[in-house]
Amino acid sequence: MKLHAFLVTIYLLIKSEDRKVSNESTPIIEFRNVGLSYDDNSVLKNIDFELEAGKFYTLLGPSGSGKTTILNLISGQLTVTYGDILFEGQVINHVPVEKRHMNTVFQDYGLFPNMNVFENVAFGPRIKGKSKKEIKAKVTEMLALVKLGEYADREITELSGGQRQRVAIARALANDPEVLLLDEPLSALDYKLRKEMQYELREIQQRLGITFVFVTHDQEEALAMSDWIFVMNDGVIQQNGSPEDIYDEPINHFVADFIGESNILDGIMTADYLVHFTGKDFENVDAGMRPNERVEVVLRPEDLDLTTVENGKLVVTIDDQSFRGDYYEITAIDDDGNEWQVQATNKSTVGERVGLTFDPEDIHIMRFNESENDFDARLESYEDEDDNA
Numbered sequence: 001m002k003l004h005a006f007l008v009t010i011y012l013l014i015k016s017e018d019r020k021v022s023n024e025s026t027p028i029i030e031f032r033n034v035g036l037s038y039d040d041n042s043v044l045k046n047i048d049f050e051l052e053a054g055k056f057y058t059l060l061g062p063s064g065s066g067k068t069t070i071l072n073l074i075s076g077q078l079t080v081t082y083g084d085i086l087f088e089g090q091v092i093n094h095v096p097v098e099k100r101h102m103n104t105v106f107q108d109y110g111l112f113p114n115m116n117v118f119e120n121v122a123f124g125p126r127i128k129g130k131s132k133k134e135i136k137a138k139v140t141e142m143l144a145l146v147k148l149g150e151y152a153d154r155e156i157t158e159l160s161g162g163q164r165q166r167v168a169i170a171r172a173l174a175n176d177p178e179v180l181l182l183d184e185p186l187s188a189l190d191y192k193l194r195k196e197m198q199y200e201l202r203e204i205q206q207r208l209g210i211t212f213v214f215v216t217h218d219q220e221e222a223l224a225m226s227d228w229i230f231v232m233n234d235g236v237i238q239q240n241g242s243p244e245d246i247y248d249e250p251i252n253h254f255v256a257d258f259i260g261e262s263n264i265l266d267g268i269m270t271a272d273y274l275v276h277f278t279g280k281d282f283e284n285v286d287a288g289m290r291p292n293e294r295v296e297v298v299l300r301p302e303d304l305d306l307t308t309v310e311n312g313k314l315v316v317t318i319d320d321q322s323f324r325g326d327y328y329e330i331t332a333i334d335d336d337g338n339e340w341q342v343q344a345t346n347k348s349t350v351g352e353r354v355g356l357t358f359d360p361e362d363i364h365i366m367r368f369n370e371s372e373n374d375f376d377a378r379l380e381s382y383e384d385e386d387d388n389a
């Protein structure tokens with residue numbers, strides 16, 4: 001009997017080893033229908049996602065959209081109101097912060113002002129009881145990684161904002177986290193430094209191969225840095241995808257508006273490859289919608305060109321113009337009163353009437369959030385119009 005129990009134990013151990021090996025595709029972090037409320041105020045709703053190990057993820061959204069709340073749920077600072085959070089396939093809803101293999105970098109650095117650079121970075125390994133030699137090696141490696149090799153003896157007060165943020169990153173990474181959480185870490189830095197740090201952070205992530213979950217409200221930053229972006233608004237993930245997906249194929253008005261500048265117009269898909277807006281039909285490349293489905297039409301300012309009135313698909317009047325270095329940003333008004341943003345290579349004159357042109361593939365179609373009932377009622381109203389005609 002005892003031997004049998006022993007053999008069963010061995011068998012289970014081998015099996016569990018097997019599972020580990022064959023489960024390389026298990027997400028490192030998973031949210032299953034997660035929600036969070038403060039009293040009756042729900043700030044995160046039905047959040048579902050899977051994060052693959054070793055990727056650079058970004059949560060992008062305006063202030064108050066729930067980005068920090070998601071980071072705090074991942075790190076264990078907050079507990080879900082409903083749903084499950086998993087780490088490598090195990091539910092961790094109630095695992096305390098210190099037992100999770102994660103560290104957070106904050107916008108305001110959160111360094112220990114009474115310790116020098118070396119001591120700040122050494123903090124984590126020292127708490128873990130590492131030897132002096134290990135600590136020295138780790139701190140040296142991390143300071144080199146963030147290009148502060150010469151700064152070990154400096155006081156925190158002697159550092160610039162950018163250097164402080166580098167120390168904060170080194171301190172977080174010195175704990176060998178499996179996931180690094182970054183909450184708007186670059187938002188306090190000036191434009192040039194910010195660009196530089198974007199590039200370096202991305203490089204550090206690729207070099208170490210650990211999972212980054214990065215938070216920003218800056219769409220340009222998100223597009224430049226991420227493997228995968230979650231666009232958030234009002235506690236809901238509006239869309240997730242690669243930077244190219246999110247930019248080229250926004251799924252709703254919020255995303256189209258938040259990611260880059262867009263011209264967004266009401267339209268109707270008259271038929272496959274034919275969309276009606278500003279009182280005219282335009283050839284496009286979308287098909288498979290319901291006949292007369294109500295849509296929103298997105299045209300990016302950089303996809304529009306100005307031409308002569310005769311050659312234009314629309315005629316517009318130049319309303320405003322500003323020079324942006326490599327292009328002129330133009331506001332123009334069409335004869336229906338719609339405002340158009342255009343990036344033009346040539347200078348125009350305010351008040352001038354010009355043609356506006358674009359290619360069929362530059363027209364991006366988004367489904368309008370219309371209920372079945374509203375849709376049916378609208379179709380019926382068209383039929384009535386036809387009857388009356």
Ligand code: ADP
Nearest residue numbers: 038041043061062063064065066067068069070
């Ligand atoms: P973000 O990081 O995207 O700016 P947050 O995740 O910090 O947004 O906040 C999401 C929402 O939760 C906001 O409306 C905020 O006011 C609310 N919130 C955050 N913390 C609390 C709290 N302790 N009590 C009540 N509401 C909170």
Ligand code: MG
Nearest residue numbers: 067068069183
């Ligand atoms: Mg926040």
